[in-house]
Amino acid sequence: MAHNKKASLNTCIVAHYLTIDQGNSEAKIALWDDSELEDFRMEPALNPQRVSDFVGKRTLAGGIYCSVAREDVDVIRRLCHICPRAMRLTPDTPVPIRVDYRTPTTLGADRVAAAVGAWADYAGRPILVVDAGTAVTYDYVDAEGVYHGGNIAPGISMELRALHEFTARLPLVPFPEEMPSLCRELFGRDTREAIALGAVNSVVASIYYYRSRLPKDTVVVLGGGCGHHLASVCDFETRVDEHLVSKGLNRILLYNETN
Numbered sequence: 356m357a358h359n360k361k362a363s364l365n366t367c368i369v370a371h372y373l374t375i376d377q378g379n380s381e382a383k384i385a386l387w388d389d390s391e392l393e394d395f396r397m398e399p400a401l402n403p404q405r406v407s408d409f410v411g412k413r414t415l416a417g418g419i420y421c422s423v424a425r426e427d428v429d430v431i432r433r434l435c436h437i438c439p440r441a442m443r444l445t446p447d448t449p450v451p452i453r454v455d456y457r458t459p460t461t462l463g464a465d466r467v468a469a470a471v472g473a474w475a476d477y478a479g480r481p482i483l484v485v486d487a488g489t490a491v492t493y494d495y496v497d498a499e500g501v502y503h504g505g506n507i508a509p510g511i512s513m514e515l516r517a518l519h520e521f522t523a524r525l526p527l528v529p530f531p532e533e534m535p536s537l538c539r540e541l542f543g544r545d546t547r548e549a550i551a552l553g554a555v556n557s558v559v560a561s562i563y564y565y566r567s568r569l570p571k572d573t574v575v576v577l578g579g580g581c582g583h584h585l586a587s588v589c590d591f592e593t594r595v596d597e598h599l600v601s602k603g604l605n606r607i608l609l610y611n612e613t614n
């Protein structure tokens with residue numbers, strides 16, 4: 356009897372949190388047991404039904420929505436319906452780092468979330484946050500937790516497409532899945548290799564460059580769909596976090612629960 360009571364108490368206190376990150380290529384939905392990732396799904400086209408299917412029978416304590424694409428009103432409505440405390444990440448949302456950006460209202464919410472996600476794991480160290488998705492963003496958080504901004508550059512797929520679309524002769528080269536073997540050579544020796552290496556090495560070289568200009572103890576955190584590919588070709592230690600933005604959203608949600 357006492358055991359059953361304890362078990363049902365445990366069931367009650369599991370706090371599930373839902374995070375939704377709508378990027379320019381994919382939506383990422385994640386379920387958290389407090390701050391532990393429990394379930395994750397990528398959705399090329401999110402809709403309210405997919406959100407409900409993902410959550411299933413689990414009871415939510417809170418949820419957060421962040422988009423750098425179209426704000427999906429139907430998805431937000433569904434989130435509000437299934438969550439007692441649902442919020443959108445906006446420029447006014449309190450976050451656990453200090454954002455020092457001249458135009459906070461135009462700053463991509465996913466960049467703030469990625470910075471918070473990295474800070475959650477490496478607080479107290481300077482961090483170069485690289486979120487390599489549709490675009491690649493390179494952001495800097497110092498050891499005091501101040502976000503100093505960063506840069507925006509084309510993502511690898513975007514570069515490959517742009518080279519094809521804006522030239523007469525360049526073929527569309529597929530996303531180079533096998534980066535370590537491709538990057539064994541510095542320069543391409545045929546057109547396709549030259550394009551693939553050009554797109555990949557522009558990102559790799561940028562990571563090296565920013566790192567060389569930052570304090571020696573800077574941690575390099577790589578997130579986004581290309582994060583693990585890029586880590587495989589950097590010859591210094593990097594930390595890959597496939598769920599960087601979702602993790603940041605979860606931490607922002609928890610921060611707002613307790614503050």
Ligand SMILES: Nc1ncnc2c1ncn2[C@@H]1O[C@H](COP(=O)(O)OP(=O)(O)O)[C@@H](O)[C@H]1O
Pocket residue numbers: 377378379380381382487488489490510511512513530532578579580581
């Ligand atoms: N195997 C792959 N095939 C195609 N694109 C890939 C692959 N692996 C990584 N990518 C890259 O990942 C990006 C999607 O990453 P993601 O971080 O989800 O982007 P976003 O947040 O902008 O939606 C694609 O635009 C592409 O550049």
Ligand SMILES: CC(C)(COP(=O)(O)O)[C@@H](O)C(=O)NCCC(=O)O
Pocket residue numbers: 378379380423461462463464465466486488489490491492507
């Ligand atoms: C730079 C981004 C396009 C990155 O988007 P993503 O690649 O993650 O889909 C997005 O963060 C954005 O639209 N930012 C607004 C401009 C700014 O951050 O200053």
Ligand SMILES: [K+]
Pocket residue numbers: 486487488489490491492579
């Ligand atoms: K990005």
